Amino acid sequence: MNWYGIKAIYIHEMERFRRTLFQSLASPIITTSLYFVVFGSAIGSRITEIDGINYGSYIVPGMIMLTILTQSISNASFAFYFPRFTNTIYEILAAPLSSFEIVLGFVGAAASKSLIIGCVIILTANFFVDVRIDHPLLMMFFLILTSITFALFGFIIGMYAEGFEGLQIIPILIITPLVFLGGSFYSINMLPEFWQKISLLNPVLYLISGFRYSFYEVSDVSLLTSTLTILTILIGCIIFITYTFSKGYRIKD
Amino acid sequence: MKNILEINNVTKFYKNSVKALENVNLNIKEGEIFALLGPNGAGKSTLINSICGIVNFNTGTIKINNMDIVKNYRTTRKITGIVPQELNLESFETVWNNVNYSRGLFGKKPDHNYIEKLLKQLSLWDKKDNKIKELSGGMKRRVLIAKALSHQPKLLFLDEPTASVDVELRKDMWDVVKKLNKDGVTIILTTHYIEEAEELSDRVAVINDGKIILVDEKDKLIKKLGEKTIKIELFESVKKINGNLSKYNFTLDQTNKIISHTYNLNSNTTDITELLNDLKKDGYKIKDINTEQSSLEEIFIKLIQENNNELVRN
Ligand SMILES: Nc1ncnc2c1ncn2[C@@H]1O[C@H](COP(=O)(O)OP(=O)(O)OP(=O)(O)O)[C@@H](O)[C@H]1O
Ligand SMILES: [Mg+2]
Numbered sequence: 001m002n003w004y005g006i007k008a009i010y011i012h013e014m015e016r017f018r019r020t021l022f023q024s025l026a027s028p029i030i031t032t033s034l035y036f037v038v039f040g041s042a043i044g045s046r047i048t049e050i051d052g053i054n055y056g057s058y059i060v061p062g063m064i065m066l067t068i069l070t071q072s073i074s075n076a077s078f079a080f081y082f083p084r085f086t087n088t089i090y091e092i093l094a095a096p097l098s099s100f101e102i103v104l105g106f107v108g109a110a111a112s113k114s115l116i117i118g119c120v121i122i123l124t125a126n127f128f129v130d131v132r133i134d135h136p137l138l139m140m141f142f143l144i145l146t147s148i149t150f151a152l153f154g155f156i157i158g159m160y161a162e163g164f165e166g167l168q169i170i171p172i173l174i175i176t177p178l179v180f181l182g183g184s185f186y187s188i189n190m191l192p193e194f195w196q197k198i199s200l201l202n203p204v205l206y207l208i209s210g211f212r213y214s215f216y217e218v219s220d221v222s223l224l225t226s227t228l229t230i231l232t233i234l235i236g237c238i239i240f241i242t243y244t245f246s247k248g249y250r251i252k253d
Numbered sequence: 254m255k256n257i258l259e260i261n262n263v264t265k266f267y268k269n270s271v272k273a274l275e276n277v278n279l280n281i282k283e284g285e286i287f288a289l290l291g292p293n294g295a296g297k298s299t300l301i302n303s304i305c306g307i308v309n310f311n312t313g314t315i316k317i318n319n320m321d322i323v324k325n326y327r328t329t330r331k332i333t334g335i336v337p338q339e340l341n342l343e344s345f346e347t348v349w350n351n352v353n354y355s356r357g358l359f360g361k362k363p364d365h366n367y368i369e370k371l372l373k374q375l376s377l378w379d380k381k382d383n384k385i386k387e388l389s390g391g392m393k394r395r396v397l398i399a400k401a402l403s404h405q406p407k408l409l410f411l412d413e414p415t416a417s418v419d420v421e422l423r424k425d426m427w428d429v430v431k432k433l434n435k436d437g438v439t440i441i442l443t444t445h446y447i448e449e450a451e452e453l454s455d456r457v458a459v460i461n462d463g464k465i466i467l468v469d470e471k472d473k474l475i476k477k478l479g480e481k482t483i484k485i486e487l488f489e490s491v492k493k494i495n496g497n498l499s500k501y502n503f504t505l506d507q508t509n510k511i512i513s514h515t516y517n518l519n520s521n522t523t524d525i526t527e528l529l530n531d532l533k534k535d536g537y538k539i540k541d542i543n544t545e546q547s548s549l550e551e552i553f554i555k556l557i558q559e560n561n562n563e564l565v566r567n
């Protein structure tokens with residue numbers, strides 16, 4: 001293993017995060033606060049609690065998931081697309097690094113950033129509502145796994161994108177709707193039966209549900225299904241990346 | 254001397270089915286400076302990038318130190334460095350971080366003393382904390398060189414190292430290249446400046462349309478490059494080439510008024526004086542004289558034509 005190489009990529013990416021620390025953190029903090037104001041206060045005055053949990057607290061796990069998903073994807077896709085765009089990728093290609101090591105460096109950094117942001121959101125949420133974490137280890141398990149999985153997903157987008165617009169399309173068209181419709185801000189039990197069935201086709205629902213269980217021990221679906229879902233997406237991404245690299249496709253002409 | 258690089262039958266198509274390299278065979282000896290010449294689009298960068306792992310090639314094998322560059326990429330890439338043709342750099346990084354990053358990528362332990370020495374050698378030390386975007390083009394090119402040298406390679410590729418570099422800096426750069434070579438680094442460079450190839454290289458290859466059409470010692474090629482043509486325009490046309498004039502090897506244009514005579518600057522004597530004397534003796538009056546030196550581009554074309562003729566003859 002070329003550990004120095006992995007570390008170089010990792011540090012290089014984290015350095016960018018540090019340079020733009022204010023923007024990187026300000027945006028999730030402001031968004032979270034806005035959600036609390038809008039959803040927590042406005043809707044929360046109507047819906048006081050779901051599954052016995054105060055509404056404001058209930059939406060915290062979903063909000064973290066929303067941020068983790070979008071941040072992991074955008075960080076990883078940008079991080080890998082950027083050197084392709086500026087052509088600085090020549091150096092990574094010429095270095096004695098295996099595809100696995102390259103992925104490890106980029107995805108590791110993107111996932112780390114998401115984790116940091118996730119923790120910041122939990123702290124921010126604490127200012128507005130009570131956040132209780134019944135199963136901290138399980139919570140960390142989901143947080144880390146989701147960060148890695150969606151950083152891998154973002155890496156794929158970064159490999160295939162043909163322009164900066166391309167980086168945005170999948171997050172906007174697919175991920176954001178899936179997260180909003182995946183019960184970030186409500187329980188699917190509140191929906192008519194037909195829409196409940198439809199919601200069960202949404203993989204993000206399982207992620208949010210499992211994650212919420214680690215906080216309040218309430219969930220829409222079983223913990224096992226949630227765990228299997230995230231693992232399936234993770235493995236899917238790994239297989240896809242391995243396949244793309246084995247074809248030498250997308251990165252080298 | 255042993256070959257540090259062996260290229261066998263390498264062919265490369267780009268996705269748009271442009272054939273960029275065709276059956277390239279080339280051996281580079283350890284310790285030499287090798288210049289790759291050729292017109293735009295000849296395939297120079299493609300060849301270098303294939304060797305360095307930046308593009309995939311389709312068929313053939315490339316070996317560095319007798320190791321296949323695909324199978325043994327970890328070992329071969331560790332000793333290889335490349336300075337790309339374009340100024341591909343990340344604008345917001347500092348010089349110092351950028352160069353140390355490169356060393357890391359190549360799997361080497363940090364060595365701040367070495368990087369400091371390197372930056373000083375390339376006159377970049379006072380810029381070490383500057384962001385790349387604050388540097389001039391020539392400085393950026395030197396940052397690329399520093400990056401390529403950050404992991405102490407044994408085999409260095411320089412893809413047009415002195416493009417966009419002023420004359421004085423070019424001389425400095427040449428010194429750097431010579432010094433590296435003296436320290437045991439084998440160097441392969443591409444250039445459009447013939448003086449550069451002349452100044453630096455031991456051997457030269459000419460590549461055209463994806464094919465290597467000539468590999469030669471520099472000195473031999475320079476002989477060809479030293480050819481000049483003198484054009485002598487007369488008031489009246491040459492009627493017959495006989496007597497004194499028959500010993501010259503000149504050609505006439507359609508009007509028989511312009512004599513083209515080719516001679517070599519590198520030979521100790523030229524017969525221009527005699528030719529002018531003999532013309533005078535035969536009563537010709539000279540209207541105008543000018544000389545033309547074949548440009549690199551013309552030499553390419555001539556070499557390609559010769560090469561094509563040879564192919565036809567065989
Ligand atoms: N990424 C690419 N995709 C498709 N075709 C390419 C690509 N890069 C180069 N080519 C084509 O391959 C051929 C060789 O290009 P290459 O860059 O190797 O030439 P070169 O000898 O380095 O030229 P120059 O002196 O202009 O740098 C050209 O026809 C070029 O158009
Ligand atoms: Mg080129």
